[in-house]
Amino acid sequence: MNDNKSIFNQREALDYLVKTLANETKQYRNLTIPADQDDKRQLLRGLMNVRAPGPIDLEFLAVQDRLLQKEVRDKGVVTVSQIPTVNEDLINSGAVRIPLGDKLSLWQGDITRLAVDAIVNAANSQLLGCFVPGHNCIDNVIHSAAGIQLREACDALITAQNMPEPTGAAKITSAYNLPSKHVIHTVGPIVQDGLTPGLEQDLANCYRACLEIAVANQVRSLAFCCISTGVFRFPNEVAAAIAIATVMAFLAAHEEKFDRIIFNVFLDRDVAIYQKLLDSQLIDG
Known part of the structure; x- marks a missing residue:
């Protein structure tokens, strides 16, 4: 042709x-x-x-x-082998290797390009994707690239459980037209009148639930978006600290279950936040 x-x-x-x-x-x-x-x-x-x-x-x-x-x-599809690990980045900068650094990556870009076992979607409680035409939230971006089958699959999950998806839980579906195999959907906390310990725990629960459902479904490479930091208004710095701490604690207990966990960020601001936290927390740990 x-x-x-x-x-x-x-x-x-x-x-x-x-x-x-x-x-x-x-x-x-x-x-x-x-x-x-x-x-x-x-x-x-x-x-x-x-x-x-x-x-x-x-x-x-x-x-x-x-x-x-x-x-x-x-x-352009991006594979796991094309993304350096935290350890590889540290070696390139002259730093020492660190525990778990061979399993973790920080990558900036469009999550719908990643050919991993699963990407994480920051969903709403209906799990149906964003209905605002062309909205640039991660939920809309993922559903738009996956195709209308993803909304159908999420609707079937909600219909089966006969209730909205609770905050801090996770569900898994096929990824349809995305290069990943699966999408893991989680509903993050909404910050309205300032942070509370309960909201921070809810966010940690999101990361933990995604990791648990990944293990249950033999997902060995997993990419997290920055859950709740967009329209849900969770402060970026606190969210990143919770994400890293929760993932590292889970990975330490289940290291053999994963080949790579990727912190996928889009904004330059989040790159700087994650890089600083990873450098300090991992090296100190």
Whole structure:
């Protein structure tokens, strides 16, 4: 297949996906579809974001999957072997090797590029992803890249338990069109009137629950996002300290269960926070 044909097919697929989702509900049937491909792609993401759980034609899923998997390839998949461990970073900087440093990494980038056994999603209590079109929260980003099957899978979990997901618990699903094998969903605490010991314990419970469900499902490589530090307003410095302390304590007792645990950060601010905490806490430990 030549390049022109590939481009034409991708455009055709995008048209089909947008029109199919728009025609699902009366509200969007007369929606003006933009001619620009980037605008049309944003519209598709928005329609995916607002779509309620429910069955859809298998042809739609096949076309959606081809589009999303191509986008993953275009962004560039990152494997565990491409990410240095904490020990490797320390050796490169002239520092000494440290306990557990061969199992831990700090990596800045898009979590939907990681080819690991599981990535962690900071979810809401309905586990259905973010319904705000194009919102840049991690929940929206992961669901948008995974495809509408992820919302279906999460809806099945909530339906089965017949209650919202409690704070500090975790559930696991397939990752569908992501390069990871699984997504682990956890509901972090929401900070409204300042931190309390209970909120700090809730966040520690999130990390512990994710690690426990990872072990139960033979997940050997796991990437954590910065749980609760976005719209849930948990202070970044305290959240990072809780994340590192909880992961290190669990890893010390279950070291043989993991090949790598990655602290995935996106903001430069969080890189600096994690780097400082890892350097001081690990070396002192």
